[in-house]
Amino acid sequence: MNTTKNFLLHAVKTCAVATVVAATLGISSANARDPVNVSLITAPFGTGSYVLGSALEEISKKQHPWLRIASSESPGFIFNIKKLDKEPALKKSMIVGSGAGVAGLAASGDKPFDKKYAPPLKLIANYSLGAYWLATLDPKIKSVSDLAGKKVALGRAAQINWAVQPESIMRHGYGLGKDKTNIQYVGTKEAVDALLDGNVDAAVVGGYFDPLTKKMEVSPQTAEFLASGRKITHLPWGKGAVNKAKSTGMKMANITVPANAIEGVTTPLEVAADTISWMVAPEFPDDLAYETTKLIISNIQSFGEFHALGKLMSTEGLIYGWETSDIHPGALRAYREAGIIK
Incomplete structure (x- = not known):
């Protein structure tokens, strides 16, 4: 009698456990997604x-x-x-x-x-977050406004960050349209090479920026330019000029690259950035x-x-x-x- 009772009790427990397992598996299957x-x-x-x-x-x-x-x-x-x-x-x-x-x-x-x-x-x-600005080797050029009548090398014409946005800031922020500045669309590395070779007066440079830590990683061609050992003058856009370009519908952001975030740059740079x-x-x-x-x-x-x-x-x-x-x-x-x- 006790054997039968124990057997029935064991069967009930086993059935209960099986029911719980089946229910759990059913829930898991319901939550699973291909x-x-x-x-x-x-x-x-x-x-x-x-x-x-x-x-x-x-x-x-x-x-x-x-x-x-x-x-x-x-x-x-x-x-x-x-x-x-x-x-x-x-x-x-x-x-x-x-x-x-x-x-x-x-x-x-x-x-x-x-x-x-x-x-x-x-x-x-x-x-x-990409940040872009101009640089020169000419000690007489102190700001972007000094580029009137000068040759400026940008990226390829279809490159938004390296050409379209810088050209827009020059034109709307400084009144330096293509009629007042000789803008050459040559490519990012080619722009720096042209500057180092003395074929242009300024070129676009830049890098990538974290707005939280304020750290910057310069682009490969900019790193090569900085390592040239030449006396480089970086030309910040300034918030006012960037805002004038933005007012025309050009999507950009203002950022300030801190001093010493870039090798040889000891003062903050107000530049343009794009996501x-x-x-x-x-x-x-x-x-x-x-x-x-x-x-x-x-x-x-x-x-x-x-x-x-x-x-x-x-x-x-x-x-x-x-x-x-x-x-x-x-x-x-x-x-x-x-x-x-x-």
Whole structure:
């Protein structure tokens, strides 16, 4: 009798345990989600944008249960915006490398774009902040206003940060349009080479900046220029000149590079900056924008393992230079949960 009783008691307990396990498994299955693939097009192979895009892909594989970001190179940010326009189905599943400057020009239809690309892209996160200004080897040139009638080498004509924005500041901030200054669009490295060779009077230089730590990483060609051993004069834009260019619709930010943040620069530099960002179309799903942004915030320290620019990433920098209305609603939710935006 006791054997039968014990057997029945054991059976009841076993059944109860099985029920709990089954319920737990059922909950787990309900919460499980199949992998969701999101594509990311960045910039040309070897650039910081390309490397950090690859970093985001690796982080998604290792740190997220179902979000899978597949990164690939592209010809550049202008191409990225045009691709979304030509293939609208991608707007629900693609992140693109972009920035405030290029996205603003696309939305307004100004050169180098041939039409208005609307509605404007929305921010997921900045992964860098580029800062740009002019430098000279001529001791007689003390400020940008002294460049009237001089030769100035910029990046290629389609490069927003290295050419379009500097030209806009010269024209609107100092009245130095192409009729008063000989502007040559030669490329970033080529601009510095032309200055070192004495073929131009000034050239565009710059680097990448963290607004939280105030640290700066100069661009490769700028590092080469600084290492030349020549007597260099850096020409700050000044906030007033940058603001005049901004008043025309050119998207930029004012930043002050602290003294000694750059080798040989002992006084603060008031220069222009532009965001370098991961952006999406408004159609991009809220939950994917939310999860992507949470992933970036949670793993922000990991990007420095992939590229020097990743070491400049900070929570403050992720949204620097943008209004909340420019941020994708899903991303905005993640920033508010993290306390980055109140």
